[in-house]
Amino acid sequence: MMKYRLICKQCGTDNRQFPQWFAQNQQCYGCGSKHAEAVYEADYSKLTALYQENPDSFWLYFDYLPVENRENIISCHEGAIPIEEWDFFEKIAMEQYGINCKAMVYRNDKNGGTNTFKDVAASLAATVFKENGVSEFCVASTGNTATAYSKYLALEGVKITVFVPKDITEDSINEIRSFGQNVVPVDGNYADAKKMAMEFHEKSKVLISAGNIDPIRVEAKKTMVFEFMRQLGKMPDVYIQAVSGGTGPIAIDKGVREINPTFPDVVLPRMLLIQQDLCDPMVQAWENAVANNFPKGYEKEYPVIDNPPTEVSILSTGNPGMYPVIAPIVKKTGGTFLRVKETDLVNMAKRVYQERKVYLGPASIVCLLGFFEALEKRQIKDGETVLINVGEGADRAMKFKAKI
Ligand SMILES: Cc1ncc(COP(=O)(O)O)c(C=O)c1O
Ligand SMILES: [Zn+2]
Secondary structure, three states: OOOEEEEEOOOOOEOOOHHHHHHOOOOOOOOOOOOEEEEEOOOHHHHHHHOOOOOOOHHHHHHHOOOOOHHHOOOOOOOOOOEEEOHHHHHHHHHHHOOOOEEEEEEHHHOOOOOEOOHHHHHHHHHHHHHHOOOEEEEEOOOHHHHHHHHHHHHOOOEEEEEEEOOOOHHHHHHHHHOOOEEEEEOOOHHHHHHHHHHHHHHHOOEEOOHHHOHHHHHHHOHHHHHHHHHHOOOOOEEEEEOOOOHHHHHHHHHHHHHOOOOOOOOOOEEEEEEEOOOOHHHHHHHHHHHOOOOOOHHHOOOOOOOOOOOOHHHOOOOOOOHHHHHHHHHHOOOEEEEEOHHHHHHHHHHHHHHHOOOEOHHHHHHHHHHHHHHHOOOOOOOOEEEEEEOEEOOOOHHHHHHO
């Protein structure tokens, strides 16, 4: 019996496991699609007992991850991070908006690898590569994935070449090099870096990260759903995240679909996805869809911002290729996309530092500003529990940190 199988999302072909998937150049052998989803032979009722544990990583959920042998696990204590209640957020919600809500902050900056919510994916990737004898990999990244993969793959002796846009911070480049990995700064933006990575993948036959639908990334991040259940005892009513590519919402959707048949109470939270005004193609697309009452095919209509002038390099996806996948997920949850002002970042970061003595990176602050924008737009209701997914610490954004 196989623990898991990779099933094509387009045509339903069973692509077996990672050895076959990698040998097929990460494509379905039925239809060529790159979108496969892991399906498990697993007893989900065992999750209830796991929720009683006090894990030191997301590997608590080994039975529901695409790895056969525990001995292959590469971990730096990621993914079992605290969810904190931030009462100063709740106070503002009450005093300024008359809303009585719970503000629960998911502290990805406390991940043991590189202090970002990319650590779980990097841990799973390193583990899958160890199990399947992969020795080389490549990825295009705006910084956090690049750093996390560089560190975790180095632990397993896997070489990675990362293609990064030229506006990525010096701190990130130095950190990637410190792990002995190969970083290629591309003279262009994130879209150009992706193109270069794809060329390298095709020419050198090196495996590549398949973007936001990559089964490794999705499987790692779906464990968020398990963690919400373990720590909150229920799903939040609202989920807020800064969105760039969209792995987060795709993974939460997958996690809920996976366990809902066993736990019918586990349903999707209303998703509020946040972008900053200097790179907001998904917000623009959504506003347009709302204005036109969601015409048929609305999800295929989105703008491409060629050179987004944003300074939040982590959130600089000007070409939101995943919008057609993400918009329907947001719509079915009754959620929305919201825009915040990049000029408000530093003040919010200062405020957070004063209240909690924690330095957060700019992408995290975009998410936190989203909480207030949601209140302003009446998107949070009385009595709701709001999960705010804070994605990163400030250590790779020293210039930003200096302003806090
Ligand atoms: C800190 C942080 N927040 C948000 C995002 C957006 O992630 P996604 O849109 O892939 O869910 C990223 C991705 O790089 C990130 O590093
Ligand atoms: Zn297929």
